[in-house]
Amino acid sequence: MSLDWSKLNIQQWLKDAIGSLGFQTMTTVQASAIPIFLQNKDVVVEAVTGSGKTLSFVIPIIEKMTRVEHQKYHVNAIVLSPTRELAQQIDKVFQSVLQFNPEENGIRTQLILGGVNTLEQDLETFKKRNPHIIISTPGRLQELIKSKKIKTTDLEVLILDEADRLLDTNFSKEMDFILASLPKQKRTGLFSATISKAYETLHKTGIRNPIKIKVNAKNNKPKSLQMYYHVVKPEDKLNLMFKILTEYHFQKAMVYFPTCVSVDYYYQFFKTLTQYKDQLKFFSLHGKLKTPARLKTLSNFDASNDGKTILMTTDVASRGIDIDDVDLIIQLDPPTDPDSFMHRCGRTGRAGRFGQAITFLNEGREEDYINFLEVKDVDIEELELPFEKGVDLGLTSWNLQDRARHDKAVHAFVSFVRYYTKHSVNSIFRVGNIDWSSLAKFYGVTRLPSMPEINKKDSNVSEFIGDYDFEKWEQFKYLDENKEKARVDELAKEKKKFERQEIKKKKEENSAWSVKVGKKQARNEKNINKRDLELDMKGEDDNESEQEMDWKDMIRAQKKQKKNEKNDDIAQFDDL
Numbered sequence: 001m002s003l004d005w006s007k008l009n010i011q012q013w014l015k016d017a018i019g020s021l022g023f024q025t026m027t028t029v030q031a032s033a034i035p036i037f038l039q040n041k042d043v044v045v046e047a048v049t050g051s052g053k054t055l056s057f058v059i060p061i062i063e064k065m066t067r068v069e070h071q072k073y074h075v076n077a078i079v080l081s082p083t084r085e086l087a088q089q090i091d092k093v094f095q096s097v098l099q100f101n102p103e104e105n106g107i108r109t110q111l112i113l114g115g116v117n118t119l120e121q122d123l124e125t126f127k128k129r130n131p132h133i134i135i136s137t138p139g140r141l142q143e144l145i146k147s148k149k150i151k152t153t154d155l156e157v158l159i160l161d162e163a164d165r166l167l168d169t170n171f172s173k174e175m176d177f178i179l180a181s182l183p184k185q186k187r188t189g190l191f192s193a194t195i196s197k198a199y200e201t202l203h204k205t206g207i208r209n210p211i212k213i214k215v216n217a218k219n220n221k222p223k224s225l226q227m228y229y230h231v232v233k234p235e236d237k238l239n240l241m242f243k244i245l246t247e248y249h250f251q252k253a254m255v256y257f258p259t260c261v262s263v264d265y266y267y268q269f270f271k272t273l274t275q276y277k278d279q280l281k282f283f284s285l286h287g288k289l290k291t292p293a294r295l296k297t298l299s300n301f302d303a304s305n306d307g308k309t310i311l312m313t314t315d316v317a318s319r320g321i322d323i324d325d326v327d328l329i330i331q332l333d334p335p336t337d338p339d340s341f342m343h344r345c346g347r348t349g350r351a352g353r354f355g356q357a358i359t360f361l362n363e364g365r366e367e368d369y370i371n372f373l374e375v376k377d378v379d380i381e382e383l384e385l386p387f388e389k390g391v392d393l394g395l396t397s398w399n400l401q402d403r404a405r406h407d408k409a410v411h412a413f414v415s416f417v418r419y420y421t422k423h424s425v426n427s428i429f430r431v432g433n434i435d436w437s438s439l440a441k442f443y444g445v446t447r448l449p450s451m452p453e454i455n456k457k458d459s460n461v462s463e464f465i466g467d468y469d470f471e472k473w474e475q476f477k478y479l480d481e482n483k484e485k486a487r488v489d490e491l492a493k494e495k496k497k498f499e500r501q502e503i504k505k506k507k508e509e510n511s512a513w514s515v516k517v518g519k520k521q522a523r524n525e526k527n528i529n530k531r532d533l534e535l536d537m538k539g540e541d542d543n544e545s546e547q548e549m550d551w552k553d554m555i556r557a558q559k560k561q562k563k564n565e566k567n568d569d570i571a572q573f574d575d576l
C-alpha cells in the first residue's frame with residue numbers, strides 16, 4: 001500500500017494543500033479508505049483514535065464536490081457528528097483544506113449546530129451561502145430537513161463520524177427521520193474507532209455491500225499511547241489526582257468526571273485552592289453548559305499555552321476531540337459504556353505524539369475491570385506511583401462553611417449513584433459494592449442522602465460521616481441570609497408539626513389505655529362468670545382450694561384430656 005499522496009487520483013491543488021498543511025505521507029487508514037471512497041463505494045471504517053480518519057472523508061468529499069453541478073439550495077454532502085464540539089472541529093478541517101482552493105468561493109460548507117443560532121438564522125445563512133456541504137448534529141439537521149427549505153435530492157455523500165454513537169438508541173429518533181428523508185442513491189461512509197456495535201444497526205443507513213476497512217493496531221490502541229490503572233479508595237482519589245497533576249510533567253490534561261454536576265461542583269472547589277493557582281489552570285466543559293460557552297471553553301483550552309492546563313469534562317468530550325499537546329488523561333471513574341474507555345484515552349497519544357492515560361478503579365470489585373479490558377485485548381498496566389496519596393484538600397471543611405455547597409455535594413453524589421447504575425458491565429460495577437462512607441468523603445458529603453440504593457439500616461452504613469451528628473446537622477447554616485431564614489422557618493414549622501403530632505399521639509395512647517382497661521375489666525368479669533358456670537356444670541364442691549384454682553388450668557386440663565381421648569381414637573384407628 002502506497003502512503004504517497006501524489007498517487008491519489010485527486011486535484012493537484014488538493015495535493016498541494018495537503019503538503020502545505022504538513023501531512024507528508026498518508027496514514028494507513030487514509031491510504032486504505034480514500035482510494036476506495038473515491039471509487040464510489042460505501043465504506044465502513046474502523047481505525048484507532050488519532051489515526052487520521054477525518055481527512056479520510058474530508059479529502060474524498062472535497063474531490064467529489066469539485067465535480068458536482070451545484071444547484072441553488074441543494075446540498076451535496078452531509079457530515080454528521082454526535083457532538084457540537086466535534087462538528088465544529090470537522091468544519092475546521094474542511095476550512096483548513098479549502099483555504100487553498102484556487103477557485104474563490106468554489107466549495108462552501110455550513111456548520112449548523114443547535115443552541116448557537118435559531119433555526120431561522122441558520123436558514124437565512126443557508127440561503128445566502130448556498131453551501132455544498134453541511135456539517136451538523138442530528139437534532140438540528142432533522143429540523144432543517146423538516147423545514148423543507150433545504151433540498152437533499154442531489155445529495156452525493158453522507159458521512160456518519162463516530163457512527164456507532166450516532167446509530168445507538170440515544171439518537172434513534174433523529175437518525176431514523178434523517179435516514180428516511182435522504183435519497184437512496186448516495187455514497188455513505190461510516191467512521192469510528194469502535195464500530196463493531198454499529199454492525200447490528202447498519203441496515204438502517206441503507207448502506208449496501210459496503211467495503212469494511214479495519215486498520216488493526218497492536219492492543220487496539222495507538223502505539224504512542226500508554227495506558228495505566230490505579231486502584232484506590234474513593235476518598236483518596238482527589239488528593240491523588242492533585243498529586244499527579246502537580247508532580248507529573250505535562251502540558252494539557254483532560255480529567256473525566258462521571259457527571260455534569262460533579263464537573264460543576266469540583267470546578268467551584270478547585271477555584272478556591274489558591275495554593276495551586278500559579279501551577280494549574282482549570283477549564284470546565286460539560287453538556288449542561290450553553291453551546292457558545294462549550295465551544296468557547298474548548299477553543300480557550302486549545303489555545304492555552306501557559307503552564308499546565310486541565311480540562312475537567314464528561315463523556316461529551318470523549319470522542320473525536322483533537323487537541324494538540326494533550327498528553328495526560330485521567331479518568332476518575334471508568335465510563336458506563338466500555339467503548340467510551342478507548343475514546344477517552346484516545347484524546348492523547350494522537351498522530352504519533354506521546355501520551356499517558358490513567359484510570360482510577362475503586363478498591364474491591366472494580367479491579368475485575370482489568371481482566372475485562374484484557375479480554376477485549378486492551379493492554380493496560382498498573383501505575384506505580386513514586387509518591388503517597390497527597391494532602392487532604394479540605395473539601396469537607398470547605399463544604400461545611402455553607403450548606404448550599406453541601407446541597408451541591410449531595411446532588412453530585414446522587415448523580416454519581418445514578419451514573420453507576422447505568423454501567424453496561426453491571427457484573428463489575430454493582431451499587432451493592434459501593435463503599436458509601438468513602439464515596440461520601442470523596443464528594444465531601446457529611447450526611448448520606450435518603451435514596452433507595454442506600455440501606456441505612458445496614459449496620460455497616462453510618463448515616464453521618466466522620467464526627468458529624470444530628471445536632472451539628474441542624475445547626476449547619478446557609479451563607480445566604482434569605483436561604484438560611486427560609487431553612488430556620490421551615491425547621492421551626494416542622495418542629496411544631498412534630499410536637500403537635502406527638503401530643504396527638506399521646507392523647508390517642510391515653511384514650512386507648514382507658515379503653516383497654518375497660519375491656520380488660522369486662523373480660524375479667526366475663527371470665528369469672530364463665531368459671532362459675534363451669535364449676536356449676538361440673539357439680540364440684542365449692543371448697544376454697546377449688547375456688548383458688550385458676551379456671552384456665554382447668555380448661556387446659558380439660559383440653560389435655562380431650563386430646564388424650566382423641567389420641568386414643570387415632571391410636572385405635574391405626575391399629576385397625
Ligand SMILES: Nc1ncnc2c1ncn2[C@@H]1O[C@H](COP(=O)(O)OP(=O)(O)OP(=O)(O)O)[C@@H](O)[C@H]1O
Nearest residue numbers: 023025026027049050051052053054193320322351
Ligand atoms: N497524514 C497525516 N500525517 C500526519 N498527521 C496527520 C495526518 N492525517 C491526520 N493527521 C493528524 O492526526 C491527528 C488525528 O487525526 P483525526 O482527528 O482525524 O483522528 P481520528 O482518527 O478521527 O481520531 P478519533 O477516533 O479520536 O476521532 C490530527 O491532529 C490530524 O491533523
